[in-house]
Amino acid sequence: MNEEQTGSDDKPIVVDQTDKRSIVPFVAAAAVAILVLIGIVAGGLLAPAEKNVTEADRLAAAVTNYIDARSRSDLRPPTGVACPGFDEEKSGLAERLGGPKSTVTIDGRGFTDATVNGDRAKIDATIDVNGTDTTDTWKLTRVDGAWLVCDF
Template identity: 45%
Template structure:
C-alpha cells in the first residue's frame, strides 16, 4: 500500500536567492529616517509656536527658574533685569513652589510684548501684567 502523500517531493534548490530586496528595503528605511532627522533639525517644534505660545514658554521658563526660591537664570530674562522689580518678587520671597496657570491677552508690538500671566504659589493664584522682549528668536521676561 503506497500512498501518494508518502512519496518524497524533489525540491529544486539550484535557483540562487538574492539579498537585494532586503537591502533595497533597508536602504529606503535609512533614507526615510535621515529625511526625518533633517526635517526636524531644519524646523524644530518650538519654532512652530505662535507668538502667544512663545510668550507662554518664556513665562514658564522664568517661573521654573524661580520656583522654590531658585536662583535667577540669566538666559530667561532681559539684559539689565532688576530682580527687585520682578513680577514674581513677592511670591519668591517666601520660597514656595511656583506653577504657571495661564497666559492671556498677549499684546505684541514688534519685539516687545505684554501679557496677563497667572501663576500659582502655595495654592494661591496671582495674575499680573508681564513685559517681554524678543532677543533674536526667543522671548525674554523684562521689567518694563
C-alpha cells in the same frame, strides 16, 4: 527472513532537488528597509523638532524659566532670564509674586493670549503664589534670539 523482495517496490525513489530559489525577495526587503531609514534621517534633518515650537511655546518657556530660576536663586531677577537692567521691585513683579521669599509655581496649562510684535511680546500666565492662583500679563523682549522677562 532476509529474503529479498522483488517487484515494483524495488524502484528507487527519485527526489527532485532542482528547486530554484531566488534571492530577489530578500534584496527587495533590504532595499525597502534602507529607503525607510533614509526617509527617517532626511525627515529629521529637514524638519527638526525645534522648528515645530511656536512663539507661544517659547514665551511660555521664558516665563517658566524665570519662575524656576527665581525659586533656585536669591538674586532678583535671576541671572540669564530677564533683560539687563530689569528690576523686579520697580516693575511690580516682586509684589505680584508674593515677595522675595514666596513659593511660586507655574502650571504649563495656564498660558493664554500670546501676542508677538517684532521683538516684544506679551503672554497671560496663571501662576500659583503661596497657594493662590493669579493670572497676569507678562511682557517679554527678544534679546540675542532668546525671550527674556523685561517688564510686567
